Amino acid sequence: MSAIYYKDGLYFSDIDTVEISGVARRIGAMTAEQRVNAGYEVVDIDTRPDLDDVAIITEVKDGARISYTVTPRPLEQVKEMSKAKVAEYRYGIETGGLTVAGVAIPTDDRTKVLLNGAYSRAIAGDPSAVRKFKTPSGFLDATNEQIIAMAEAIADHVQACFNAEAAHCAAIDAMEDDVDDPIAARKAIIGYDYTTGWPS
Template identity: 35%
Template sequence: MEQWVDMRTLADALALRLADLARIRWEKETGGITIDGAAIATDRESQSLITGAWVRCQQHPDVLIDWKADSGWVKIDRATVEAIADAVGSHVQACFTCEKAHADALTVLDTIAAIDAYDIAAGWPA
């Protein structure tokens, strides 16, 4: 009977897990959030649009922004834009912070078995 031999090096195993970890962070980061029952997209394009709306509100504090929501068009004021931008920014940062914590934990493991067994799916923001 032939036995399968794992030819990966420790560095190979770590690189694969870190790539999986980055994929999970990307999915969580860009998967969207909910604020007061409203779905807010957090893909990179939406992050950019939210940042642009925030910048506009800083330059023009009394502006009302026409925003296309899932339910249709709404007008949002500076306070609403700032709340959305803060929530999205906090979500994105939490995703990167979680990825870093997992990466730090993975890089100190000294066996392929330990790297493979480490749960990279735990602890992500909702």
């Protein structure tokens, strides 16, 4: 990381060019003594806290010193961020497919719509009628009875996914603040383990 220099209320980098005694000089090419004699101070920069998920980090410039203030994000904002991660995870499980009677069935949104339409026709038709249904391994000759079973299995799968998401969101909502260590409280919320309790 290149150094930062301070002089007369302004900040400079190694690649900046300044005029010294009528000669243009790149600050990084000057010796330390030359920079000091010209009035350029090396800026003391604190390490920026890696807390963006849980806090608002503000840079504070004070002459030849740059530091950072850490302000905890509102608790509800952090909870919403954590619940958004749960929703994303739920969608992955929901649309990741499942196996019904030994057959791998997609559960992406388009397949769910198509299968729902086939289900509506199947429940009104002959249970032994056969329909072509495409799976990841190829076409399946599915009877209306199988179509109904697949549609109901997917519906149960989707509902189980939303039930799990709701349970995790309730657990996150129940997490409390800690006035003595608000950053730790927010880290716990962001770090909440939402990977358990999902349908397989």
